[in-house]
Amino acid sequence: MKIGFDMAFALTPANNRGVGVYTRQLIKAIQPLSKDYSYYYFRPNSSNTEDLSRQLKAFISQNNIELYHINSTFDYYNSHALQRNWFGNARLAVTLYDIIPLLFENQYLPLPHMKKHYMQNIEFVKSCDMIFVISDTTRKDAVEKLNIKPEKIKVIYGALCEHFSDESILSATTWNGSTKPYILYVGGCDYRKNLDRLIAAFAKVNHRLKSKFQLIIAGNIPEDQRFFIKLNIKKANVTDDVLFTGFVSNEELIQLYKGSELFAFPSLYEGFGLPVLEAMACGVPVLTSNSSALKEIAGEAAYLINPKSIDDIAQGMEHLLTNAEIRNTLVNRGFERVQQFQWTNVAKLVLEGYQQLLG
Structure with missing residues (x-):
């Protein structure tokens, strides 16, 4: 099969x-x-x-080609809307990571032409024969917000990049x-990452703990964009205790995780939330949101907070830091949790979807 x-x-x-890393x-x-399958790669x-x-x-x-897998319609030069008739008789599968722009229209689709282009892409997604989604949260969004038939959707999840299993890198702390x-x-x-509330919460905690900690934004x-974040940092009076790393390599990222006291990820919305698993794999206690796919992916291996409440974020931070x-309980649970997300399992679920389409 091709x-x-x-x-x-x-x-x-x-x-x-x-998208690139995942694919x-x-x-x-x-x-x-x-x-038994042959694979071909289309690069326009x-x-x-x-x-x-x-x-x-x-x-x-x-x-x-008998089956064509589109890994992201929304990154297609940011200008094209694919059309079903371009693909002839080939069955179509598409990966849908989330519908965040539609859930936060004012922030991500503020202009009419942006909304029009996004909805054209959505219509193409709906025309495909199978829609792979990376969490049950995205599946529910697709059914409830886009009116996609549940039988067309298959949850495949995601997993850690291979360097998070590289012992030589993981040993660097x-x-x-x-x-x-x-x-x-x-x-x-961007808006949904909730950095303003994270900084405000950190300021509350650090003032209470006599400026013992720093917050590193990697x-x-x-x-x-950093300029506006710094305004909030200055307003919170934690200028000396909030650092920016800029771009970091895979090795540096793992060092950052392993050297931290706590990983804080109070995002308003994620279609999956890979950094949560990355932190768990590095043996770091995780604080994240009790909403979207973050609750689903973290399970009982993270401290869950209301991402819209600065007080809740701050209380969670202080509780974990002290x-x-x-x-220790969350670190141990985290090691167990990441084992449930393996690329071999993702691949098997995708192949099941291919077989279902091709018979």
């Missing part, structure tokens, strides 16, 4: 973010389990819609950027 993988995301910024890990895990070389249509049709026809014990946050700074946050027993 499977086509859509690799258009690799030509966009998504290549170095979650490469999935492709790597699938191939050893499906020796034009941003023109007519050229894209022509190239796709030629790729499907010339390679006799020193990160030299801080001057005090630190709380770690990893991720972006990730490649642009300087113009209670060794609960910290």
Whole structure:
């Protein structure tokens, strides 16, 4: 059987973010389990819609593709809306990570043309034969918010990147950027990441604990966006105790996790929440939200808080920082929890979906 993988995301910024990482890990895990399948990879070389249509049709026809898997329609040059008739008789599978832009329209779809383009992509997703989702939370959103038939949706989850099982990297525990014990946050700074409340909560805790800790914000946050975050830091009077790492390598990221006292991830909404599993794999107690997929992925291995409550976030931080027993309990539960998310399991679920479509 001949499977086509859509690799258009690799030509966009998504290549170095979650979509790119997820897709490469999935492709790597699938191939050893499906020796009866042949895989082909489509990389468009034009941003023109007519050229894209022509190239796709030629790729499907010339390679006799029976099933085509689109890994992200929303990163398709951020301008195209794919059309079902471009794919001929090939069955279509698509991965849907979340519908966050639709849930927070004012922040992510503020202009009419942005909303129109997003909904065109949604309509294409709905036209596909199978929709893979990375959490039950996303499945529920797809059914309730998009009116997608439940039988078209298959939950496949996600897993850790392979470097989180590399013992030589995991053994490194020193990160030299801080001057005090630190709380770690990893991720972006867009609205749903909830950095304003995280900083305000940290300030409350640190003032109560006599400025004993620092908050490290890890990730490649642009300087113009960092400027506004710093205004909140200054307002909270914790300027000396909040640090930005900028871009970090895989090795540095693991060092940051392993050196932290606590991983804080009070996001308003996630379709999966991979950093939660990353922290658990590194033996760090996790504080995260009691909503969206974060509650689902964390299970009972994290301290759950209301992400909209600064007081709740602060109380959770203080409780974990000052209670060794609960910290140790969560660390042990975390090690067990991450074992439930393996790429081999993800690949098997995806292959089940392929077989269901191809008969």
